[in-house]
Amino acid sequence: MELARCAALAAGLALAAAGADGARAQPYPARPVTLVVPFPAGGSTDWLSRLIGQKLEQRLKQPFVVENRPGGANLIAATAVAKATPDGHTLLMTTSTTMAINVSVFRNLPYDPAKDFAPVGLVAGVPFVLVVNADLPVTSVADLVQLARTKAGGLDYASTGPGSAANLYAVLLRNALGGIPMTPIPYKGNAPGLQDVVAGHVSVMFSDLLSALPLVQTGKLRALGVSTAQRSAAAPDIPTLAEAGVPGYEASAWQMIVAPSKTPKEIVGKLNSEIKAIVSEPDISRDINSRGSIAIVTPPPDALQRYVESEIVRWSKVAEQAGATGTE
Numbered sequence: 001m002e003l004a005r006c007a008a009l010a011a012g013l014a015l016a017a018a019g020a021d022g023a024r025a026q027p028y029p030a031r032p033v034t035l036v037v038p039f040p041a042g043g044s045t046d047w048l049s050r051l052i053g054q055k056l057e058q059r060l061k062q063p064f065v066v067e068n069r070p071g072g073a074n075l076i077a078a079t080a081v082a083k084a085t086p087d088g089h090t091l092l093m094t095t096s097t098t099m100a101i102n103v104s105v106f107r108n109l110p111y112d113p114a115k116d117f118a119p120v121g122l123v124a125g126v127p128f129v130l131v132v133n134a135d136l137p138v139t140s141v142a143d144l145v146q147l148a149r150t151k152a153g154g155l156d157y158a159s160t161g162p163g164s165a166a167n168l169y170a171v172l173l174r175n176a177l178g179g180i181p182m183t184p185i186p187y188k189g190n191a192p193g194l195q196d197v198v199a200g201h202v203s204v205m206f207s208d209l210l211s212a213l214p215l216v217q218t219g220k221l222r223a224l225g226v227s228t229a230q231r232s233a234a235a236p237d238i239p240t241l242a243e244a245g246v247p248g249y250e251a252s253a254w255q256m257i258v259a260p261s262k263t264p265k266e267i268v269g270k271l272n273s274e275i276k277a278i279v280s281e282p283d284i285s286r287d288i289n290s291r292g293s294i295a296i297v298t299p300p301p302d303a304l305q306r307y308v309e310s311e312i313v314r315w316s317k318v319a320e321q322a323g324a325t326g327t328e
Helices: 001-023 044-062 072-082 098-104 139-151 165-177 191-198 209-219 265-280 282-290 301-321
Strands: 034-038 064-068 090-095 118-125 127-135 155-159 182-186 202-208 223-228 252-261
Touching: 034 044, 044 064, 044 090, 044 118, 044 191, 044 209, 044 252, 044 265, 064 072, 064 223, 064 252, 064 282, 072 090, 072 098, 090 118, 098 118, 098 165, 098 252, 098 301, 118 127, 118 265, 118 301, 127 165, 139 155, 155 165, 165 182, 165 202, 165 209, 165 301, 191 202, 191 209, 191 223, 202 209, 209 223, 265 282, 265 301
Parallel strands: 034 064, 034 090, 155 182, 155 202
Antiparallel strands: 090 252, 118 252, 127 202, 127 223
């Protein structure tokens, strides 16, 4: 009888072990994957998520469902994904604001970008463009510096908040140009800021390229340079700020897919390889570039982790100089 019980127990353990091995051996993805987007539907990040999700679905033979969770300065979506089961079936399309800038701007950030996420794939850079009122006697960065030094009160610029890209990029520019006098004028959003630059109520602004480009093309604004290290395919005639006289200037926003931090390395590696292959497709990179972004063929996950950590350090210094540290 005792031998029978032992045999039954051994058989049960063997079946349990086989079941566990089967679960571990189950191919990824085993069911639909949710790709969370911290913005409303219809924006550039949402569009990019649907493009990449559709291609991943085709390649991995499981649905990739985009779920929009806007609000809370990206905190709602980021926190939810950070706490999700780390099995690769919940991912986040995040941005440099979520992963780097928020660390300094928020006093109590409910997630740690460097510890709570596993970077999966860097997908695109997002150029901003420095624009001025078309009636100003400014056609170059040198003219802008001269105006800042001669205009009473210095140069005024539209800012969408202390920790916003529009403000932090301006602070980077001010520092790169030797600390020229620049005063932020607060706006609730990018659109009203651009409208006031067009109207001449404020002199200059950093705007995302997609929003500003139609105003540049119709002559309502003048573009001095894009913030990225390379020109945008959507506006190849606009130089980079580095080319325009600000050596070394680069302030690119970026979009990256991440997973919860304890997601198995083999899953992260598989997704990284797939995303790299997708963005390497000429039609995909051309589509991304035509919309004003810059397609990026992602580095491997370990390099992405180092990149996120370096961006946190970089933007903490800018936020401190801008007086944005702990403002939220």
